[in-house]
Amino acid sequence: MKKFALLSGLIFLSLVSGCTYHSPEPINLDATIQSGIASALEEKDLLDQAKLDQSQQTQNTQIAAEVDQKVSSLATEVYLDMQENVLPEIGGTPTLSVGSGSSSAACTNKFEFLSDVTFPDGTMTLPLTTFTKSWYVQNTGTCEWTKYYSIVYLSGDNVGTAKEFPLFTSDKLLKNGESAIISVMITAPEKQGEYSTYWALKSPDGQIFKGGDSAEGYPLSSKFKVGSQYNFYENLAGAICSDDSGLFFCGSSDRSLGRGVAYYSASPTVESNYAGQPSIIIGPPLKENGKTRVTFGPIRVPRGTWLRAAVSCPPNAPHCDNFVRLFVQAEGNTEQRITETQENNDGYITEWNIQLSDYGYHDQSLTYTFEVQANGGSDTDDLIIIQMPRLTDIAPVQ
Numbered sequence: 001m002k003k004f005a006l007l008s009g010l011i012f013l014s015l016v017s018g019c020t021y022h023s024p025e026p027i028n029l030d031a032t033i034q035s036g037i038a039s040a041l042e043e044k045d046l047l048d049q050a051k052l053d054q055s056q057q058t059q060n061t062q063i064a065a066e067v068d069q070k071v072s073s074l075a076t077e078v079y080l081d082m083q084e085n086v087l088p089e090i091g092g093t094p095t096l097s098v099g100s101g102s103s104s105a106a107c108t109n110k111f112e113f114l115s116d117v118t119f120p121d122g123t124m125t126l127p128l129t130t131f132t133k134s135w136y137v138q139n140t141g142t143c144e145w146t147k148y149y150s151i152v153y154l155s156g157d158n159v160g161t162a163k164e165f166p167l168f169t170s171d172k173l174l175k176n177g178e179s180a181i182i183s184v185m186i187t188a189p190e191k192q193g194e195y196s197t198y199w200a201l202k203s204p205d206g207q208i209f210k211g212g213d214s215a216e217g218y219p220l221s222s223k224f225k226v227g228s229q230y231n232f233y234e235n236l237a238g239a240i241c242s243d244d245s246g247l248f249f250c251g252s253s254d255r256s257l258g259r260g261v262a263y264y265s266a267s268p269t270v271e272s273n274y275a276g277q278p279s280i281i282i283g284p285p286l287k288e289n290g291k292t293r294v295t296f297g298p299i300r301v302p303r304g305t306w307l308r309a310a311v312s313c314p315p316n317a318p319h320c321d322n323f324v325r326l327f328v329q330a331e332g333n334t335e336q337r338i339t340e341t342q343e344n345n346d347g348y349i350t351e352w353n354i355q356l357s358d359y360g361y362h363d364q365s366l367t368y369t370f371e372v373q374a375n376g377g378s379d380t381d382d383l384i385i386i387q388m389p390r391l392t393d394i395a396p397v398q
Contacts, residue, residue: 109209110141111201113220117181118238121223126230126391127190129300130161130365132238133222134183137211145174148204151184154219156197161185167201188226196223232296232368232389233278236264240295243285250294253281255380260285260292268385271312271347276387283383284322284374290382291374297367298331301391305356307368308396310387311341312349319381320345326352327369328361335369342375343384353396 117134125131139145149167153160165184174180184199198219200210210217232239241250243260253263261283270276284290313320321344329335338359341350356362372384 107143108141109143109201109203109207110139110213111209111211112138112140113211113218114138114179118183119186119222119224119235121221122225123234124225124227124229124231125188126228126300126305127188127192127226127302129230130185130187130298131235132183133186134181134238135220136179136181137220138179139174139176142176143203144176145180146204147171150202151182151199151220152202152208154198154200154208154210156221157189157195159186159189159195159197160199161187164202184222186222186224188224190226192226192228194223194225196221228393230299230391231278232370232391233264233280235296236262236280236294238296241292242295243292244287244290245285255283255286258286260290261383262292262294265385268387269315270310270385270387271315271317271345271349273315276385277310279385279387280370280389281383281385282370282372284372284378286378286380286382287374288377289374290378291371293369293371295367295369298365299368299391300365301356301362302393303357303362304393305362305391306393306395307338307352307354307356307389307391308394309352309389310349311343311352312385312387313343313345313381314383314385317381317383318345319379320383321375322382322384323371323373323375324350324384324386325371325373326354327371328356328359329367329369330361330364344375345381349387351396355395 114136117136119125119131119133145167147166147168147170151165151167153163162185167182168174168180172180182201186197189195198221200208200219202208210219212218236250239250239262241248241252241260241262245259248259248261251263252259253261255261261281263281265276265279265281268276268279268281280294282292282294284292307326311324313322322342323340324343325340326338327335328338336359338354339352341352343350356366370386370389372382374382
């Protein structure tokens with residue numbers, strides 16, 4: 001039985017201020033990414049989501065660290081200034097041409113779309129939410145891509161936070177046959193409905209090229225809905241996952257190394273032995289008072305938004321005993337704990353029905369962190385099922 005008091009755990013990145021914390025252990029993202037990509041290429045089955053999981057989720061961590069809204073905006077401004085003011089002075093005045101295989105000097109620019117990474121087509125979000133749309137692509141041309149390449153708005157709904165974004169925010173180099181995740185920032189319109197936006201790549205000399213080998217080519221697309229609900233479980237690929245040892249892959253269910261886990265399940269059996277609804281399952285690392293955190297956002301919420309979910313242990317898990325917490329943070333403010341429940345194998349499910357306006361949160365962008373901490377020593381029973389975690393304007397039935 002667990003009789004120990006809670007200890008402070010890792011608090012991840014700069015989402016929290018005013019608390020004592022330990023920095024995550026550094027990890028070699030590039031090495032892990034390239035290892036995952038190499039394995040996928042050897043399998044020659046790049047569209048299989050299961051085979052992409054490790055490489056995609058590692059790169060999602062890189063996206064979360066590098067392509068946050070402010071950094072993306074600043075990098076874009078610097079890049080556009082270079083295009084407008086520096087290149088013309090050195091004789092690099094851009095010319096535009098559109099195609100699927102545009103040539104740049106002695107090399108050819110081509111790419112293949114492999115899969116969506118974040119915000120898959122059909123995802124619903126709330127009005128005026130800003131989100132990162134990411135694609136997994138492979139460089140199939142002979143040109144080497146650098147940070148001087150960019151992603152440019154092509155057609156459809158003009159919903160990007162800018163019309164052009166740098167391909168990379170670092171000195172990354174992508175050679176023929178290599179793959180990478182590339183991203184743009186999108187703001188959902190205020191009016192509810194369905195939206196589609198299309199993007200292409202642009203070389204440093206101004207050539208715009210779409211995917212594939214055909215003459216027409218195909219653009220990168222984002223098709224989404226603006227409605228009354230945002231489902232966290234649909235956007236786990238874009239979250240930031242960490243435990244007491246540092247970052248781990250969002251989507252991982254492997255506890256063989258004792259790490260925390262956070263993964264999606266379409267219909268898990270819950271503590272009452274009924275089939276549950278779409279869920280995020282979170283487990284702490286297998287250590288004393290181990291803690292796992294899953295952070296989403298920023299996500300904008302209008303007035304009258306509820307955060308709703310149902311929380312429980314799995315069935316037949318007698319040693320399940322965890323503290324489950326929800327934190328919310330507005331930009332520039334300290335993270336606030338909104339609710340905390342202790343979940344153990346008691347046969348009950350806890351309902352979370354939180355009206356964010358009661359805490360002063362409305363008409364602003366917020367980050368949301370789901371935290372699970374073992375109560376004392378942790379074992380494999382310690383898993384928490386969070387059913388249908390969502391932001392919605394539909395109030396609970398009284």
